[in-house]
């Protein structure tokens with residue numbers, strides 16, 4: 170994931186404002202959709218896909234803006250669970266006050282590099298399907314009448330009676346993915362918004378209604394991760410948080426790693442909420458493996474847990490340490506399960522929880538050509 174400075178955000182916004190429409194449909198076919206004429210609207214409309222070749226090169230910088238310290242800024246988790254920043258930082262950084270998204274009003278937590286004029290609006294309107302943004306309801310309503318997109322612009326690779334997952338290529342659906350990043354940046358404190366979406370795939374989770382497929386959350390994943398990350402950024406939209414969707418997203422990311430026959434780990438650093446969710450996921454799953462093995466002859470090792478769960482040995486080991494489950498005994502490592510943890514887990518198992526049925530995943534690891542990281546078929 171690339172780190173962007175505020176200067177780069179501005180360049181991004183300017184390039185969005187001046188971007189010419191040269192749209193192609195989701196299947197790469199030329200589309201008749203054209204950039205909206207409204208000055209306050211998203212540069213590319215509705216169901217238009219993107220031509221991978223149209224955008225120019227943008228410079229990305231790795232340095233942080235001066236005087237911006239994440240640690241100082243995020244002081245604690247609020248009781249609501251969302252992250253808080255000190256008030257001066259909020260006023261300096263958060264630029265959008267309210268977002269109307271589908272039937273929900275969202276109240277952003279952090280800065281997101283929408284074009285500057287949007288920060289003057291009391292509310293901005295985002296189309297929940299194509300993620301185009303509008304500064305006034307007239308333009309937005311006009312857009313809604315024209316917008317024909319009813320689901321994220323990619324292949325549906327998973328469906329159960331609760332959610333669907335779509336796979337979207339950042340290179341083929343550049344505008345949609347950038348719009349997703351703009352939206353998610355409002356709830357991510359990372360200054361690591363990746364303007365360059367081309368190297369990523371986006372796994373987007375939706376619920377379904379008669380109106381279409383509604384975005385709940387997503388994770389992005391590098392097409393090739395040198396560090397073995399299976400998630401770059403992960404987000405549940407705030408209106409859906411604390412309902413178990415994050416767990417489903419994380420579970421799905423490991424299910425993909427399993428199919429790839431790889432061990433995965435989320436990109437660091439994790440946000441506070443990311444850490445809480447991952448710790449919980451790792452703990453639950455590791456405990457389940459151990460409890461299932463109780464009384465069996467097979468020796469459970471960090472490596473065997475890691476391989477069953479497609480988690481890196483490092484994440485397994487850190488979790489065991491955090492749960493105080495690793496002990497040294499006669500110069501040997503042993504894994505012990507404290508009684509308290511067994512009780513806790515039994516209590517948790519009493520709750521009905523949705524899970525991903527990995528049998529339903531219709532997915533083969535995509536192959537990319539080395540030169541352009543685009544689809545290899």
Ligand code: ACO
Pocket residue numbers: 249250251356357358400401402403404405406409410411412413414415416417435436437438439440441442443444445446447449450
């Ligand atoms: N307070 C305490 N524990 C929490 C909280 C919270 N606010 N949120 C999640 N957890 C823990 C809990 O243990 C929870 O399990 P429980 O509800 O059974 O107790 C567990 O995580 C899973 O919770 P979910 O409801 O499944 O997670 P959610 O849908 O809320 O999504 C996520 C979690 C994606 C991290 C969400 O909080 C989010 O989008 N945050 C903003 C963006 C962000 O910080 N993303 C991670 C960045 S790091 C990275 O991208 C690699």
Ligand code: ZN
Pocket residue numbers: 215216296297298299300301312313316317318
């Ligand atoms: Zn739309």
